[in-house]
Amino acid sequence: DGGITQSPKYLFRKEGQNVTLSCEQNLNHDAMYWYRQDPGQGLRLIYYSQIVNDFQKGDIAEGYSVSREKKESFPLTVTSAQKNPTAFYLCASSRGSGRSSDTQYFGPGTRLTVL
Amino acid sequence: AQSVSQHNHHVILSEAASLELGCNYSYGGTVNLFWYVQYPGQHLQLLLKYFSGDPLVKGIKGFEAEFIKSKFSFNLRKPSVQWSDTAEYFCAVTPSFYGGSQGNLIFGKGTKLSVKP
Numbered sequence: 001d002g003g004i005t006q007s008p009k010y011l012f013r014k015e016g017q018n019v020t021l022s023c024e025q026n027l028n029h030d031a032m033y034w035y036r037q038d039p040g041q042g043l044r045l046i047y048y049s050q051i052v053n054d055f056q057k058g059d060i061a062e063g064y065s066v067s068r069e070k071k072e073s074f075p076l077t078v079t080s081a082q083k084n085p086t087a088f089y090l091c092a093s094s095r096g097s098g099r100s101s102d103t104q105y106f107g108p109g110t111r112l113t114v115l
Numbered sequence: 116a117q118s119v120s121q122h123n124h125h126v127i128l129s130e131a132a133s134l135e136l137g138c139n140y141s142y143g144g145t146v147n148l149f150w151y152v153q154y155p156g157q158h159l160q161l162l163l164k165y166f167s168g169d170p171l172v173k174g175i176k177g178f179e180a181e182f183i184k185s186k187f188s189f190n191l192r193k194p195s196v197q198w199s200d201t202a203e204y205f206c207a208v209t210p211s212f213y214g215g216s217q218g219n220l221i222f223g224k225g226t227k228l229s230v231k232p
């Protein structure tokens with residue numbers, strides 16, 4: 001069953017702790033993305049990666065870090081430097097490879113609450 | 116900077132009513148356009164997309180959208196809504212050029228649709 005998985009669905013952390021969100025895809029997609037969704041704000045791009053071992057900052061990268069060591073995996077770390085980390089985090093992937101008609105497909109999301 | 120505007124924050128309709136959700140974008144060049152839907156408790160799903168060709172695009176579940184280049188608009192329509200259409204709808208745009216989207220998919224803030232049975 002192909003798709004994008006994110007774990008866990010709900011995550012609670014204490015203020016000041018780093019936390020890593022998992023994103024895995026078995027669609028053989030080259031590109032992967034992380035978005036943050038806040039009520040009334042839509043989705044905002046945090047980081048994206050067009051290929052393994054390469055990634056670029058999105059619009060709101062401050063306080064976040066990523067790695068792309070494997071094609072299937074694109075974990076996101078929310079660091080203690082992120083001032084408002086409580087949010088719904090969505091991972092997406094697409095075929096990438098520079099196609100202008102690329103379409104992104106989304107995982108189920110992780111809701112992070114920082115206490 | 117590129118942006119996407121969705122005119123309505125929350126729309127409430129009765130079943131069988133017609134739906135039109137507005138979406139306008141600001142970008143002077145060629146664009147790819149998308150509508151995504153997020154049903155309660157479910158993940159974001161692609162509803163329909165426009166890349167080129169016929170500006171009237173048909174998607175899943177009876178939805179359609181019309182790209183009007185002169186108005187920078189990509190409004191979503193459905194002739195008769197159902198209770199199961201209750202969801203949040205997001206319009207998104209990415210510039211289209213040789214070299215791809217490069218990850219800059221820009222979303223509107225979303226429109227919540229509530230359909231009363």
